[in-house]
Amino acid sequence: MERKEVSKSVLKRLPSYLAYLKTIPEDASPYISATAMANALGMGEVQVRKDLALVSDGGRPKIGYLREGLIEDISQFLGYDNTTDAILVGAGKLGQALLGYSGFEAYGLNILAAFDTNPKADKTVDGKPIIPVERMESFCRTNKVLMGIITVPSEHAQEVCDRMIACGIKAIWNFAPVHLDVPGNILVQNENMATSLAVLSMHLQAQIKEKK
Amino acid sequence: MERKEVSKSVLKRLPSYLAYLKTIPEDASPYISATAMANALGMGEVQVRKDLALVSDGGRPKIGYLREGLIEDISQFLGYDNTTDAILVGAGKLGQALLGYSGFEAYGLNILAAFDTNPKADKTVDGKPIIPVERMESFCRTNKVLMGIITVPSEHAQEVCDRMIACGIKAIWNFAPVHLDVPGNILVQNENMATSLAVLSMHLQAQIKEKK
DNA sequence: TAGATTGTTAATCGATTAACAATC
């Protein structure tokens, strides 16, 4: 099928569909309806159908969509089939946790190495080296790295970000709770825990208030 | 000022304003304009003004907003002033990283303890204990815990979630990449790395395509 | 005063939902 443009809102829902589809047992019916998916995920069925229409080549009335086909289509659309190499800067606790997290492979992400200003000599995390930042540029050039993960303290995030861009990196996953200034062709995706916490604590405050 | 209802989209922007305001040096002007904030964060100035109108009691034409006042108002609105106690279930790599991360204090989050099915005896992370899950309920009841953080593998997330709800928890921060089924009065905030990765890899694919 | 800035009202935009026709 030809590749359609999808909005960010749609894009963000696709991983949920994929995760859900993968939980269905092998021996279940090979077909799944948008209705069933919507119910399982607590969403509207029209929304599911519209989203699926953008990435798959359609289902069959009364039958639904071929489950395996959907998994394949969504995976491919999201680029999980071809792996992306990334580097990580900031080998603190969070950085090391991400470096050692094996779950990213399933999403086609491969963290090659971590960089730090003060790496413990020869230290590796799950076989992945922690290298002095000075060697970042040459490493990125030789390995043609396009994605960078920032897990340094806020104060240094912009500096690291600029450096990554100088290394040819085009997409940045930012775990530091600060806004990063970048040129238009670079994408910054903020993994902002503060944002999540805001939503959570707002809910708790409302709950507490209600109780009174 | 009286407390207004804010939409989720507004709520998610508030932490950025706060973070930015805190980066301004003490000795700078005590006033800041929405225009300046908008420029610094790459947003529309009307949007900033509208958002601020919801949480502060206003700025002065030609002058702007009192910086200290804004910080105070947003912090209070987001509940960063009164701390929330939370527990974490799943003391794997990510769980331990979060447990040891001191940055959450600034957001009023206090992780009291972690729970795991198979905790190393007497192990603590930064002074915080890792306790067998069996003791979760009594712990939550005695400490009146309202927030739970899930960092277990996907297969066990729903089970842990149900257990948390049984313990009286009202807000769940879910790091497992699965949809959790919960009653209407419980809030689940998904910290879905898969979602972020989807946005990032989509951007890279577009970049690569463009180059060809 | 003039101009920068706030705050509000109206217009636009995009995304979600509802209604319905098509299909097996």
Place this chain on the structure above:
DNA sequence: TAGATTGTTAATCGATTAACAATC
């Protein structure tokens, strides 16, 4: 056939942006 399901077109909803009046 009847009914479940898909897919499309139209209506609604909410959020963002634009225009403008108010203010210091």
